[in-house]
């Protein structure tokens with residue numbers, strides 16, 4: 001009895017609190033998201049949305065997701081039914097029962113409003129995967145023809161339905177990637193068992209007076225020079241909700257987020273009954289603070305506000321937008337390749353392809369870390385291929401200065417054109433009238449959401465295949481309506497184009513699987529780094545350490561990595577794709593480095609392969625920016641852009657990423673990072689040329705002289721060559737400064753090559769070490785496939801397995817948010833490929849963190865100092881430094897300053 005009574009009391013109390021907490025909006029101009037959901041399968045609670053949304057209901061037995069947005073599996077993780085770590089472990093995901101997700105589910109939420117006469121209420125969606133019926137208080141708000149498409153956001157008038165106590169119920173229908181315009185994964189990873197079905201984006205409730213505003217659009221017009229006042233145009237559509245004319249005062253304000261001059265303008269407008277009109281404001285911003293990509297400058301942001309008041313001073317609605325003053329344009333150059341200009345400066349895109357979490361669980365803190373890593377690597381762009389995520393993603397990119405190339409995803413329903421040969425092998429029906437309408441609405445919603453964000457570089461309306469003329473025209477019309485003033489590009493490939501967009505100027509010729517480092521600089525081949533390459537890589541991204549693998553693999557799974565080189569692995573790409581094994585990669589690893597003798601040996605060899613692969617790709621694209629002499633098939637011009645495939649993984653994967661799922665940077669990260677330095681010196685495996693590159697906006701006059709020191713060592717540590725050369729650097733420049741053909745022609749052994757670039761004062765700008773086999777890998781270009789080019793003879797690095805051990809000493813001091821590591825090689829041979837890791841007192845890796853460089857090679861008697869830094873705002877308690885190289889190993893305790 002007592003227990004029952006206290007439970008009842010608790011229930012009453014929690015309902016009381018619920019009542020108080022759940023008042024979503026109470027004033028005109030306010031918008032609030034539905035903060036939490038109860039959810040249940042229709043197999044359990046039936047299909048009667050009218051009933052489920054009508055009254056009080058005991059939802060005790062439902063699942064409770066304390067978040068505003070989640071896919072079905074995402075919600076069940078939030079509700080602690082599933083544990084993501086466990087789902088991601090080994091092949092546990094395979095064991096989830098798909099049948100559970102083949103029926104519709106109900107999302108339900110109760111909330112309080114304060115409806116009063118003259119006040120209007122709206123329910124706003126931003127995309128539900130992939131169809132939904134929406135009911136409020138027993139009445140239909142929308143059905144599955146109206147709320148269809150993962151990116152379709154609509155505003156529904158619910159004024160006549162709202163009460164003080166409200167019940168919202170949304171029935172979501174199972175998503176089919178072949179039939180729905182949803183978010184699919186193609187071959188990236190296994191598909192989530194629910195196909196991402198659910199309320200994956202926020203649902204909002206908005207309250208207004210008699211006039212409601214559509215989102216505020218902001219269009220800045222930058223002048224040349226950039227110091228001229230900038231005209232900023234503010235635009236919005238107004239709707240009079242009443243059946244009488246209404247006169248309103250619109251007040252627009254613009255100011256720097258950090259303060260300063262506030263520009264205010266007012267307009268009096270009379271809107272006829274039940275009608276809509278557009279409102280425009282123009283403002284000239286004096287002394288404009290220009291927004292730059294991170295590597296070129298600061299990221300000042302402005303805020304624009306628009307407030308609509310009735311003549312008695314009551315606020316009717318309010319809208320605001322954060323924006324930056326920057327311009328983006330895009331042209332086809334003389335070679336028909338896309339080249340972007342940011343603030344009128346030619347902008348070589350050096351980027352990578354992004355994936356969200358497999359269950360679309362967006363974590364702003366993780367995204368911020370990912371951006372900080374990407375900036376640390378020297379990337380300036382991230383491609384979002386149909387994974388356009390949430391406004392928060394753009395806000396964070398705006399603040400950190402990373403450009404985003406948004407767009408629609410490849411394949412599946414999105415590219416169901418009768419001229420797409422993939423259609424023949426997938427059960428995807430071509431578009432119906434309804435699909436065209438959904439695509440149009442999707443484009444409008446997304447471009448409207450993105451339009452003010454300075455981080456957005458453009459929108460690709462096709463990926464592998466270009467949309468047909470009807471779809472292209474709908475996409476372009478939607479973008480125009482949204483005042484999306486950024487480049488809209490027809491596709492990410494050169495397979496064809498719509499007459500309305502013209503050629504994309506982007507190529508998509510692969511590779512996606514392993515190719516040797518000379519692939520990228522062999523002149524006049526498919527591989528030559530040239531033009532704008534929209535997605536490509538040697539496919540690497542092996543997690544860098546045992547501690548990573550242990551988080552998601554069993555001992556047997558780990559054994560498979562080195563004992564079963566050709567096996568299909570669940571943590572590679574989706575089963576059935578060419579990328580579900582590591583066969584091409586492993587064939588190269590075995591041939592080039594010798595069969596691994598243990599898992600540790602495999603991981604070491606894999607990191608050598610990964611570092612070499614990413615460095616070669618990034619260096620080649622940077623080197624070929626501005627080189628008219630490069631000749632390649634398909635694109636004969638300078639390398640104007642490159643999107644590395646890929647940035648990150650949707651879950652703990654074994655390839656296609658620059659760091660592992662737990663944010664451990666490995667070989668692929670540090671190879672790319674070496675190549676990402678502002679000023680850099682690089683070697684071409686194929687041509688034996690030494691290249692220098694500089695992506696600074698300016699080099700002070702009189703400080704352009706540079707020096708390169710070249711040295712070559714045998715595996716025994718004997719110096720085989722030493723020389724220097726001098727040259728003059730320039731901003732926005734790359735060029736060939738020297739040939740080592742003669743020097744290396746005399747060498748028929750495995751050697752190390754060290755390049756050191758210094759400025760006039762002798763300061764090291766870049767130090768770059770290669771290990772070179774007696775002969776380079778031989779590619780069989782004729783046999784190239786869409787995802788790789790086979791190798792007929794592999795380079796032989798096995799001499800490096802027999803390096804003499806190197807004795808090193810290390811000194812490491814913690815100083816604030818950095819650890820300073822001084823390492824010295826006392827041996828007569830190089831200390832080869834030393835990976836430094838920081839661990840805490842529990843032996844766990846300290847993450848996330850950045851290193852100046854890692855996988856470091858030291859010449860005999862060489863001494864280097866490196867810094868590891870904490871990634872902003874994180875707790876930082878390293879106690880130990882572990883150093884593991886190919887011929888050396890050491891663990892030391894850190895000193896405190």
Ligand SMILES: *[C@@H]1O[C@H](CO)[C@@H](O)[C@H](O)[C@H]1NC(C)=O
Pocket residue numbers: 083084085086
């Ligand atoms: C999920 O499982 C892992 C490993 O079993 C555990 O460490 C973690 O705490 C669990 N997470 C939650 C939210 O319960």
Ligand SMILES: *[C@@H]1O[C@H](CO)[C@@H](O)[C@H](O)[C@H]1NC(C)=O
Pocket residue numbers: 143144145146
């Ligand atoms: C949804 O509602 C619209 C308009 O009321 C109607 O034309 C359409 O047939 C409905 N669709 C479904 C699937 O019920």
Ligand SMILES: *[C@@H]1O[C@H](CO)[C@@H](O)[C@H](O)[C@H]1NC(C)=O
Pocket residue numbers: 098101102174175176177178179193194195
């Ligand atoms: C997911 O999509 C695939 C292909 O479109 C389909 O075969 C499968 O049944 C879908 N699964 C669910 C749970 O809807």
Ligand SMILES: *[C@@H]1O[C@H](CO)[C@@H](O)[C@H](O)[C@H]1NC(C)=O
Pocket residue numbers: 253254255256262303304305320
């Ligand atoms: C915009 O509106 C917000 C909230 O009403 C206010 O805090 C801010 O000062 C306004 N900013 C400008 C530039 O008017």
Ligand SMILES: *[C@@H]1O[C@H](CO)[C@@H](O)[C@H](O)[C@H]1NC(C)=O
Pocket residue numbers: 118209310312314
């Ligand atoms: C303005 O607000 C007051 C107080 O809420 C209300 O009495 C009045 O009717 C409102 N005026 C209009 C034009 O809505």
Ligand SMILES: *[C@@H]1O[C@H](CO)[C@@H](O)[C@H](O)[C@H]1NC(C)=O
Pocket residue numbers: 334335336
């Ligand atoms: C670029 O495209 C145009 C029109 O499609 C064509 O006439 C021209 O020859 C092309 N230029 C090059 C360098 O391929």
Ligand SMILES: *[C@@H]1O[C@H](CO)[C@@H](O)[C@H](O)[C@H]1NC(C)=O
Pocket residue numbers: 564565566583584587
């Ligand atoms: C794996 O496949 C390669 C060809 O790609 C073959 O040469 C090798 O023998 C196979 N290894 C095993 C262990 O099956």
Ligand SMILES: *[C@@H]1O[C@H](CO)[C@@H](O)[C@H](O)[C@H]1NC(C)=O
Pocket residue numbers: 346625626627638731732733
């Ligand atoms: C920068 O380099 C690109 C590529 O070579 C070239 O097109 C552009 O004209 C250069 N711009 C300046 C300002 O030097």
Ligand SMILES: *[C@@H]1O[C@H](CO)[C@@H](O)[C@H](O)[C@H]1NC(C)=O
Pocket residue numbers: 748749
């Ligand atoms: C390297 O070349 C030299 C002279 O050209 C020759 O004597 C030597 O045997 C060669 N070594 C190898 C490993 O082929």
